[in-house]
Amino acid sequence: MGVVIPDWQPLGDRAWEWVGAPRGAAAWLALQPGVSEAWEAFGTVAVELEDGGVLPGGLPEGLGASAGREVVLPVRWDGPDLDDVASQVGWTREQVIEELMQAPLVVEAIGFQPGFPYMTGLTGPLAEIPRRETPRPQVPAGSVALAQGMVGVYPRACPGGWWLVGTCPVPMVDEATEEVRLRAGDEVRWELSG
Numbered sequence: 001m002g003v004v005i006p007d008w009q010p011l012g013d014r015a016w017e018w019v020g021a022p023r024g025a026a027a028w029l030a031l032q033p034g035v036s037e038a039w040e041a042f043g044t045v046a047v048e049l050e051d052g053g054v055l056p057g058g059l060p061e062g063l064g065a066s067a068g069r070e071v072v073l074p075v076r077w078d079g080p081d082l083d084d085v086a087s088q089v090g091w092t093r094e095q096v097i098e099e100l101m102q103a104p105l106v107v108e109a110i111g112f113q114p115g116f117p118y119m120t121g122l123t124g125p126l127a128e129i130p131r132r133e134t135p136r137p138q139v140p141a142g143s144v145a146l147a148q149g150m151v152g153v154y155p156r157a158c159p160g161g162w163w164l165v166g167t168c169p170v171p172m173v174d175e176a177t178e179e180v181r182l183r184a185g186d187e188v189r190w191e192l193s194g
Helices: 025-030 081-089 093-102 123-128
Strands: 013-018 033-043 044-049 068-074 104-112 117-120 135-140 143-147 151-152 158-160 163-167 188-191
Touching: 025 033, 025 044, 033 104, 044 135, 081 093, 081 123, 081 163, 093 163, 093 188
Parallel strands: 068 188
Antiparallel strands: 013 044, 033 044, 104 117, 104 188, 117 151, 135 158, 143 151, 143 163
């Protein structure tokens, strides 16, 4: 088996970035001696080294060949913007729901708040929906939203500028352990919630 040589770029004193990293590289890198943390987002990996840590010089070839975990999340398609989204794309409400249920969503990154998944996989006109012109001052926790070709779930109530199309009753962050439910590389599909 061959080795993939990372193209590391400095991000400061102890952090480095690799643009174009294979999926799964962050999980492998996080286990390497001298690496204190590793993050993966949109095909980029960043690592932070421990004092005296050295960047890994190579990764096993084929590292990104395996898919992430498959995660099934419950959803209610009850968002206040669902009809507006349908109108924007020229579909019925039911067609929008069907497309969202079938979209092959992949978590590309976790961010703007802990546990918020940026999921890609929308196609056609749903992938072209821009952010709202006027953000809401408060989006409820658990809101399933879309904008700019991505789908997300708001872990906590906060301001937001995406279109709200549903509700996921499962918390994105375990409040007791602060563990996030999803991670980069996960494949997500929806299951209708009662």
